[in-house]
Amino acid sequence: MFLDMVRADIVIVHANQLLTMRGFSEKPKVREDLRDLGIVEDGAVAIRDEKIVAVGSTREVLSVVDRGFETIDASGKLVAPGFIDPHVHLVFARTREDELEMMIEGLSYVEIKKKTGGIMRTIEATRSASTEELLKKTARILDQALLHGTVLIEGKSGYEMTLEGEIRQLEIMKYLNKLHPVEVIPTFNPQAIPPEYEGREEQFTAEIAGKWVPEIARRNLARYCDAFCDIGFFDYKQCLKIFQSCREYGLKIKVHADWLAHSGGGKLAAELGVVSADHLIHTPMEVINEIAKLGIIGVLLPTTPFCYLGKYANAREIISRGVPVALGTDVSAINMSENMQMMMTIAALQMKMLPTETWNAATINAAHAVEEGRRLGSIEVGKQADIIIMDIPNYRYIPFHYGVNHVETVIKAGKIVVENKKLVKEHIPFYENY
Secondary structure (H helix, E strand, C coil), X not given: XXXXXXXXXXXXXXXXXEECCCCCCCCCCCHHHHHCCCXXXXXXXXXXXXXXXXXXXXXXXXXXXXXXXXXXXCCCCEEXXXXXXXXXXXXXXXXXXXXHHHHHCCCCHHHHHHHHCCHHHHHHHHHHCCHHHHHHHHHHHHHHHHHCCEEEXXXXXXXXXXXXXXXXXXXXXXXXXXXXXXXXXXXXXCCCCCHHHCCCHHHHHHHHXXXXXXXXXXXXXXXXXXXXXXXXXXXXXXXHHHHHHHHHHCCEEEEEECCCCCCCHHHHHHHHCCCEEEECCCCCHHHHHHHHHHCCEEEECCHHHHHCCCCCCCHHHHHXXXXXXXXXXXXXXXXXXXXXXXXXXXXXXXXXXCHHHHHHHHCHHHHHHCCCCCCCXXXXXXXXXXXXXXXXXXXXXXXXXXXXXXXXXXEECCEEEEECCEECHHHCCCHHHC
């Protein structure tokens, strides 16, 4: 299996199950491939600097690794790629837990927005918050994500909806990406039409397309743009105008598609050939077919309908039609769970995804949803050493044993950043050092 002896800094040995997700660095998994985890029994992984240098059974790996490495005994445990979260609304000042009773009583997202102001309250609070406050709150979200095994997120702006505010949010993400072990891929997210533009939606759209997108691109602050195409927000034509500007200025495209209603987001995603279409709850199956043909990643977000007691995306049908599916948390001011294990649990128990499918959707396919499948998302020689060790015997324990954090150790780019379920402080920036 190995031609030469290799040097290693860390070798993880005797994993009860090692989930490699191997063989799909160039393309995401679809249909039956989603059921294969590339399991190695009594598995081992050797790490040198930031990279994986050997993978196989413990016997195979130890036979080719030179002496002088740190050993991590994973006996009875599961070793897997770190989770990747491809949909997070990251920077905001005010959560809206006071909407909980209204959710439970059955009010829809749009009804709550009309009654209380909804997202506008968070926009107002975020605009008023200091950059120091936003940095601190955002870092805490990253800390929680890391403790639960997430090594990379796609972070969206959208909670200020002024050019200066959106730039501030993207700069906060860029700054924390340099300091925090969790990688942050920034997305400019026109998320809502603020009160000062009510009745002037076309003017606001033109301003975003004509001024905001070029300036954000000029400053190289975002990889993606993701507009909220849904009722009560931006409509199909407005999103199209924004996305045409993004194409002109080099921002790649993601779409909030058909969460609240069949609003044309999925159709727009297929027409533009975007990187990912997210939600897909009300997307017609003829549009799902087009998304599948183009290989667009379908990012399914289990906790949004879970929180709003609503309709889930039809994961079984979406998978059967050949869409490469990924999972994300959709962390936001109304939806606070940084735990990808919980997403996998809801996806299995409520959306009827198989445990194997949820694992692939949270790792290798999630990596492809942010175009990082060649670097992350699987345990293969040459890839970045982003690895989690979980105190569970096998992959079926998620979603079987839910409601707790099973992650014991997180290795990010070859460094142990979570150990014994605690952050390793020398690798985590304290707020006073920001």
